[in-house]
Amino acid sequence: MRISEQIFPRVVALIVSTDENEKENVMTASFLMPVSFNPKYVALAIAEERLTFENIKKTREFTLNVCSEEMKEKAIICGSYSGREKDKFELAKLEKEKSKVVKPSLIKEAPISFECRVEFMKKFGDHWLIVGRVVEEHVRKKEFSPLLHKTGNLFPSLGK
Numbered sequence: 019m020r021i022s023e024q025i026f027p028r029v030v031a032l033i034v035s036t037d038e039n040e041k042e043n044v045m046t047a048s049f050l051m052p053v054s055f056n057p058k059y060v061a062l063a064i065a066e067e068r069l070t071f072e073n074i075k076k077t078r079e080f081t082l083n084v085c086s087e088e089m090k091e092k093a094i095i096c097g098s099y100s101g102r103e104k105d106k107f108e109l110a111k112l113e114k115e116k117s118k119v120v121k122p123s124l125i126k127e128a129p130i131s132f133e134c135r136v137e138f139m140k141k142f143g144d145h146w147l148i149v150g151r152v153v154e155e156h157v158r159k160k161e162f163s164p165l166l167h168k169t170g171n172l173f174p175s176l177g178k
């Protein structure tokens with residue numbers, strides 16, 4: 019059994035990163051957790067083969083954009099292709115918004131977006147644990163139903 023079928027549901031977010039030439043990419047992630055209230059820190063686990071990992075290792079910045087239930091199809095698209103083969107912003111019809119502090123953009127559809135700077139990275143098994151300090155936050159909606167993930171394309175609803 020995969021660990022994703024054993025520890026669930028997990029909130030889904032879109033992670034935006036850039037390469038050294040500021041070319042942007044977006045990927046779906048559900049291996050994430052809050053780490054600290056004040057200052058705010060978040061942790062992600064990202065597999066080494068992702069373009070997102072390569073970008074974050076080089077630039078040490080990302081934005082984390084929490085997905086609402088309505089963003090399910092967009093999250094599936096951003097989790098199904100690599101930015102090495104497709105422009106997922108275009109494919110998923112995502113609207114970008116300029117960040118205040120970091121280079122990667124924000125996703126306008128997301129109810130909550132964090133701008134993050136990486137302070138810690140370490141490999142554990144087949145993923146890297148990445149801890150980011152939230153240097154700016156954007157709250158577009160306080161009340162929303164988060165998109166929840168189990169494994170693969172299984173997204174359990176609250177109360178079901």
Ligand SMILES: Cc1cc2nc3c(=O)[nH]c(=O)nc-3n(C[C@H](O)[C@H](O)[C@H](O)COP(=O)(O)O)c2cc1C
Nearest residue numbers: 045046047048049064065068069070097099100101
């Ligand atoms: C709902 C969902 C959650 C995912 N969560 C993660 C995750 O937390 N970490 C990870 O490395 N990959 C995760 N993935 C897989 C990546 O999103 C996928 O491999 C993506 O194509 C990588 O894109 P990139 O190469 O452009 O970075 C998830 C996929 C889906 C659909």
